[in-house]
Amino acid sequence: MRARIEDVAREAGVSPKTVSRVLNNEPNVRDEMRQRIVAAVQALGYRPNPSARSLASNRAFLVALLYDNPSPHYVMEVQQGALEACDAHQYSMMVRPLVSGAADFVERVDALISQFRLDGLLLTPPICDHAALLDLLRTRDIPWASISPKNYTEGVGATLDERSASCEMVQHLASLGHRRIAHITGHPKHGGNVWRLRGYRDGLEQAHLAYDPALVVEGQFSFDSGVAGARRLFALEHRPTAIFGANDDTAAGVLWAAAERGLQVPKDVSVCGFDDIPLSRQVWPALTTVRQPSQDMGRIAAMQLLRTIKSGKPGQMVSVPYTLRLRQSTGPAPRRIRP
Amino acid sequence: MRARIEDVAREAGVSPKTVSRVLNNEPNVRDEMRQRIVAAVQALGYRPNPSARSLASNRAFLVALLYDNPSPHYVMEVQQGALEACDAHQYSMMVRPLVSGAADFVERVDALISQFRLDGLLLTPPICDHAALLDLLRTRDIPWASISPKNYTEGVGATLDERSASCEMVQHLASLGHRRIAHITGHPKHGGNVWRLRGYRDGLEQAHLAYDPALVVEGQFSFDSGVAGARRLFALEHRPTAIFGANDDTAAGVLWAAAERGLQVPKDVSVCGFDDIPLSRQVWPALTTVRQPSQDMGRIAAMQLLRTIKSGKPGQMVSVPYTLRLRQSTGPAPRRIRP
């Protein structure tokens, strides 16, 4: 049978309660005692029983990562980062795929919280912008951290300056001589979509290019919406010479539609995306994109969440850096446009 | 405060222990009583406290999904399926990315098991074939279920007849007139690799084609290994007219290398993969591949695991069906080979 707190206490010659204090980093324990107990824990290979802990303390030492996201790579990256942070703080993490559009979405989350007595939630887009859910969490006084929420000036979590990144991307295209730069937007419910679109407009402005609504089509952050959007754009009388997809899946769809139409990338049309998922290197030609450190964002958001849970004081919204990844899908604007 | 088992008992006019019996589907409760208690549970919206349950019963109602897999899509599919099954049976599931090659791999899993008192494990390739880990599980008497293990004639879990599927794929290529059909294998540690390679040889045999070792190069189930393998194959004096990648990532690498070399697919070379991940539709041309119902496999494996845990008697190894997905990356063999 495994060592219990009582065994550690006996080994260290103290009471179980004092061992508990050390394990939970509570104050008012002498240093010498603390070390003695740590040594005993080591010696016995003691690990607290999570069930007993949470039963007695009415905390679960458990957070949940909620997602409703079509991009498995993104979710896996976030998940991995968050898991690292939770492990480091002796918390466990459960993951839950959810359908944020479902009628009973908020109830389901509520059930999750009360069933597992979750200490906090980690929210990914678009869930992090779900007003009704956030209301519930505020009411229930459940801490949460968001990854890339629409409103990144407040709250707790990790964010990336998507607006500036998009702006830079458009400027890059403009610097290659492109004058008709199209944008296929993301899913209207995602916060990222708003900022990427604004960044696109910022970029046009900086390059002294007029904004043309015909060159902006609505997408959904998906491959298929990239194909559909690109088909529409390619069918325009005055075709764009560059297409900026709101994410890499969308941009991959654009590449596919270009191949379908017999257009060469980047000779006939430049294409770029956002996120730098593996797909962006696995298509031909490899996509120019914005690298988003999703795993770091997962880790940081989880850290901030745990800090919030432990201290009771809200953590920060941390902004992480992006980088432009220039690959083969963008090149000089064509002189003349082939049909 | 939330309802406790005692409240339900009072509501139903019975003892807490009887409620517990009903909740745990134990025998020896009269039907009338059972219904009365179920009604009380409903009325109060009662949900058992998992911590108290597992503390008292020394079971955790918790299984873990272990993976060490480079394909996020695959893992997410399996994860989602497994989660469905666990939810249905009131178990929770934790997911753990691990490095199966690490020196302390087995110890880490051992620590996980004892830390969380896991009731069982769900293993994906290549972890499901890790001999030392399986030894540990047998010693510790921990049930597990495997997804696509190398040895699918015994054990518990879900499997797919990869050998027959590969064989069919090669026959499909042969029927298109291909005579020099190459294979880029998977990671040597994965069980799938063995069966896919055997199926490749079966297919050659059925089509009365000689096995040529020069046409088989070692891969790793990764995009990069597909690129590298294809470069080697394209450099052969007598180039293959079709390349069968051991999975879709590998095949996507082949497509990329073909584009790099200026070869057209399928005019100059046919390419096919295995798994039918989204990537296979997102590359140009869309990949001919074998559809593997990963989500179903995750669900089925989890179901079998839970059955094993609950009954004590081992569940089954369930074989799920595959389907060939013929898309645009395969076509008639070229008459003459362009350099």
Added chain:
DNA sequence: CCGTTGATTGACAGCGCTGTCACGTTCGGC
């Protein structure tokens, strides 16, 4: 030197549930 304060430690109950066992009831076989 004494009372007061705050730091340090331990005794004890109890978190919400299930395992064990005891007790009463029903059933089948003769």
Added chain:
DNA sequence: GCCGAACGTGACAGCGCTGTCAATCAACGG
């Protein structure tokens, strides 16, 4: 109708930990 076995139910302890509160002790000011 009697007996043993199987069924149905409840009393009670205790899983391993932490919250509460009381006890002890050192430090300090007057």
